[in-house]
Amino acid sequence: xxxxxxxxxxxxxxxxxxxxxxxxxxxxxxxxxxxxxxxxxxxxxxxxxxxxxxxxxxxxxxxxxxxxxxxxxxxxxxxxxxxxxxxxxxxxxxxxxxxxxxxxxxxxxxxxxxxxxxxxxxxxxxxxxxxxxxxxxxxxxxxxxxxxxxxx
Numbered sequence: 001x002x003x004x005x006x007x008x009x010x011x012x013x014x015x016x017x018x019x020x021x022x023x024x025x026x027x028x029x030x031x032x033x034x035x036x037x038x039x040x041x042x043x044x045x046x047x048x049x050x051x052x053x054x055x056x057x058x059x060x061x062x063x064x065x066x067x068x069x070x071x072x073x074x075x076x077x078x079x080x081x082x083x084x085x086x087x088x089x090x091x092x093x094x095x096x097x098x099x100x101x102x103x104x105x106x107x108x109x110x111x112x113x114x115x116x117x118x119x120x121x122x123x124x125x126x127x128x129x130x131x132x133x134x135x136x137x138x139x140x141x142x143x144x145x146x147x148x149x150x151x152x
Contacts, residue, residue, distance in 0.1 A: 010037050010045035015054055022060040025050070026086025057087055065095040072110030075103060077137020107138050107146055120147065 013035065014028050023031075025046055032042045049055035061082060068078045075096045082092045099106075111133065120126035126147060133143045 006037070006041045007045040007048060010041055011048055014045060014049055018049070018054055022063055023055070024057055024060055024085040024087055025055060028055065057091055060085075061087055061091045061095050065092075065099065069099060069102070069106050072106060072113070072136060074107060074133070074136050074138035074142075075099070076139055080137070103138065103142065104146065107133060107136075107142065110136060111146070
């Protein structure tokens, strides 16, 4: 006999997705909607998962910030990615701020992996390296302080 409550099946599928990796509420809602589930039922199932602690966007933000920073991405890019996942600034900021003293070290590490310890030879190379760091998500002012062109 089928379960008359469709949120049970939706919650089961959502748990399977969460078992693979953390998801935001928005990501889960999109994936479940693409499988043909009704939005009202999806919302009910996600509420149930949040209440039981299976769906935890704070945990997602904390893990995501640590993982992406470890891969050499900066706070600007990480914030944009988390916003795209549907997380609000209020959830993102505490985890980015907690790493405030570490961002320069992460940037230096990714820079050294890519360019070595040799400083840029000319302004074009300085600009190219700056663009690389900017694309990785580091703030412009931090990049300028890090690269420090000799006559600046």
